[in-house]
Amino acid sequence: MSILVVMEQRAVQGPPAWSRMSWETLAAGQQLARELQQPVSAAVLGQGIEGLASELTEKKLDHVYAVEHDLLKDYTPDTYTAAVRQLVEKTRASIVIFPHTYQVRDFLPKLATARGRVAVSDVVAHRIEDGKLVLVRQLFQGKLNVDVRFNGDPPYFASLQAGAYRADRIEPGTAALEKFAPQLTHSRIQPLELFREAQRAVDLTAAEIIVSVGRGIKEADNIPIVQKLADALGAELAASRPICDSGWLPMERQVGSSGQTVAPKMYLAVGISGAIQHLVGMKGSKTIVAINKDANAPIFEVADYGIVGDLFQVVPALVEEIQKAKQ
Amino acid sequence: MKIVVCIKQVPARDSQLRVASSGAWIQDADLSYEINEPDAYALEEGLQLKEKHGGEVVVLCAGPARAAQTIREALAKGADRAIHIEEENLGAFDALGAARLLAAALGSEKPDLVLTGLQSDDLGYGQTGVILAELLGLPHATIIMQVEKQDGAIRVKRELEDGWFQHVEMPLPALLTIQSGINKLRYATLMGIKKAKNKEIRNVTAAGLGASAAAPSIQMSRVYLPGRSKQTQLFDGPPKEAAAKLVEKLKFEARVI
Numbered sequence: 001m002s003i004l005v006v007m008e009q010r011a012v013q014g015p016p017a018w019s020r021m022s023w024e025t026l027a028a029g030q031q032l033a034r035e036l037q038q039p040v041s042a043a044v045l046g047q048g049i050e051g052l053a054s055e056l057t058e059k060k061l062d063h064v065y066a067v068e069h070d071l072l073k074d075y076t077p078d079t080y081t082a083a084v085r086q087l088v089e090k091t092r093a094s095i096v097i098f099p100h101t102y103q104v105r106d107f108l109p110k111l112a113t114a115r116g117r118v119a120v121s122d123v124v125a126h127r128i129e130d131g132k133l134v135l136v137r138q139l140f141q142g143k144l145n146v147d148v149r150f151n152g153d154p155p156y157f158a159s160l161q162a163g164a165y166r167a168d169r170i171e172p173g174t175a176a177l178e179k180f181a182p183q184l185t186h187s188r189i190q191p192l193e194l195f196r197e198a199q200r201a202v203d204l205t206a207a208e209i210i211v212s213v214g215r216g217i218k219e220a221d222n223i224p225i226v227q228k229l230a231d232a233l234g235a236e237l238a239a240s241r242p243i244c245d246s247g248w249l250p251m252e253r254q255v256g257s258s259g260q261t262v263a264p265k266m267y268l269a270v271g272i273s274g275a276i277q278h279l280v281g282m283k284g285s286k287t288i289v290a291i292n293k294d295a296n297a298p299i300f301e302v303a304d305y306g307i308v309g310d311l312f313q314v315v316p317a318l319v320e321e322i323q324k325a326k327q
Numbered sequence: 328m329k330i331v332v333c334i335k336q337v338p339a340r341d342s343q344l345r346v347a348s349s350g351a352w353i354q355d356a357d358l359s360y361e362i363n364e365p366d367a368y369a370l371e372e373g374l375q376l377k378e379k380h381g382g383e384v385v386v387l388c389a390g391p392a393r394a395a396q397t398i399r400e401a402l403a404k405g406a407d408r409a410i411h412i413e414e415e416n417l418g419a420f421d422a423l424g425a426a427r428l429l430a431a432a433l434g435s436e437k438p439d440l441v442l443t444g445l446q447s448d449d450l451g452y453g454q455t456g457v458i459l460a461e462l463l464g465l466p467h468a469t470i471i472m473q474v475e476k477q478d479g480a481i482r483v484k485r486e487l488e489d490g491w492f493q494h495v496e497m498p499l500p501a502l503l504t505i506q507s508g509i510n511k512l513r514y515a516t517l518m519g520i521k522k523a524k525n526k527e528i529r530n531v532t533a534a535g536l537g538a539s540a541a542a543p544s545i546q547m548s549r550v551y552l553p554g555r556s557k558q559t560q561l562f563d564g565p566p567k568e569a570a571a572k573l574v575e576k577l578k579f580e581a582r583v584i
């Protein structure tokens with residue numbers, strides 16, 4: 001019985017670099033190891049990853065596996081699935097955990113299926129009950145939580161949501177480095193270049209105050225209502241994904257996992273329910289204010305201040321009060 | 328090109344959800360239901376590809392009898408026919424079990440392209456599409472924002488974190504999970520609604536497909552409201568009053584105004 005943490009790296013510009021979420025997963029792996037009294041190891045896959053692997057040997061781990069192959073230079077679900085599957089078979093790990101990144105979402109279900117298992121994706125917390133692992137994840141875009149247990153024999157697979165575990169809890173130590181060369185064949189999938197769309201004209205990360213708008217605004221013609229609030233506060237206007245998908249505001253104003261990650265002094269969420277994809281992009285904000293008609297909206301779980309009400313009445317009243325307060 | 332689009336019926340987005348007294352699921356008797364939003368984008372992408380390249384769009388849906396409504400809406404938007412895996416207790420199947428149902432129902436269909444939404448708005452595992460690809464032995468790509476058909480192959484745009492994208496190419500047949508916002512959704516026309524009434528919906532059952540929910544490899548044991556990570560100060564009363572109280576706090580406590 002052992003735990004295996006599969007770290008993620010990507011070479012976007014220059015040499016391979018860590019995906020920061022991997023460190024949170026490593027911290028979770030160490031915590032599970034303590035609680036379940038099992039050894040924990042970590043793996044990194046790719047090409048030219050010696051530096052990253054040796055960085056891992058300075059953590060409190062049993063083994064560090066450097067899984068190196070020319071065909072792992074650029075990610076494909078076929079090659080990554082084959083490589084991790086062979087590593088899991090070699091190490092006989094019983095619990096295999098991953099950061100819940102876009103890349104992991106692309107290959108983990110394939111890996112689990114190849115082993116006849118289902119991965120528990122997007123885990124936000126865990127606890128141990130009678131020596132058994134219970135994972136907590138969200139349902140209905142964060143409106144409800146659910147406890148999930150594994151049935152049958154290991155290996156058990158899970159991916160952990162960004163921010164669910166704290167990277168600063170990682171224990172230093174030493175670990176034995178082991179190279180592992182998987183047997184791989186060429187993928188059917190041909191990965192091409194990574195790119196960003198046209199240069200961002202709006203840098204939301206520099207804003208001190210952000211007013212952000214979501215589905216509650218109902219239609220494009222209502223955007224000026226929140227623009228007035230942003231103007232009154234001297235804030236940048238931002239939005240949740242559906243607003244940008246609909247073209248009501250440009251994509252560059254999107255906050256969330258696929259948009260920008262912000263941490264302003266104040267983040268004012270108007271008509272945003274607070275799906276996790278949005279929360280990961282703003283929950284580091286110093287003060288969070290939420291205006292929403294649904295008292296059970298997940299946005300209130302991270303809000304410092306809130307008004308449960310109709311934004312079309314609350315926002316104009318708020319603009320008036322802010323103007324008064326600023327006089 | 329024969330395109331299969333997998334769709335799921337989920338509780339309407341603004342539903343007030345209550346946990347059932349058993350604690351195992353929500354009270355679902357009086358909810359209204361709609362197509363899972365990312366699946367609506369997958370359907371639209373399928374329809375647009377058919378309009379451009381010809382062929383057929385087949386809708387595949389596993390769900391209870393009420394899902395027939397969502398299937399009819401997909402047919403009204405332009406899908407040619409549908410397969411309904413009628414299963415009242417889909418919750419007993421884990422993601423692998425559900426994907427096995429879909430794979431079995433496809434039987435001899437042999438599609439060139441299978442599309443799903445990237446995740447469901449209810450369970451949100453985001454796995455069914457990728458599992459189905461593995462079961463069917465197809466190459467796949469996830470969270471797709473653009474699809475371009477080539478000769479016997481496709482070139483797609485994958486969304487990554489922080490505004491990054493990647494182009495990926497693969498041979499057909501293949502499976503893609505589609506991201507919301509890839510296209511503009513259409514509305515069903517009156518003519519479409521009329522035509523849908525005569526389109527084929529083939530009904531199959533889990534038992535008829537030789538599938539059962541036995542021995543799922545993961546099990547949901549308890550559903551509950553999440554705890555708050557912060558103590559939220561809520562202001563109520565008439566909007567003007569609540570706004571005044573909030574502004575006072577923002578000015579003198581949070582000191583952000």
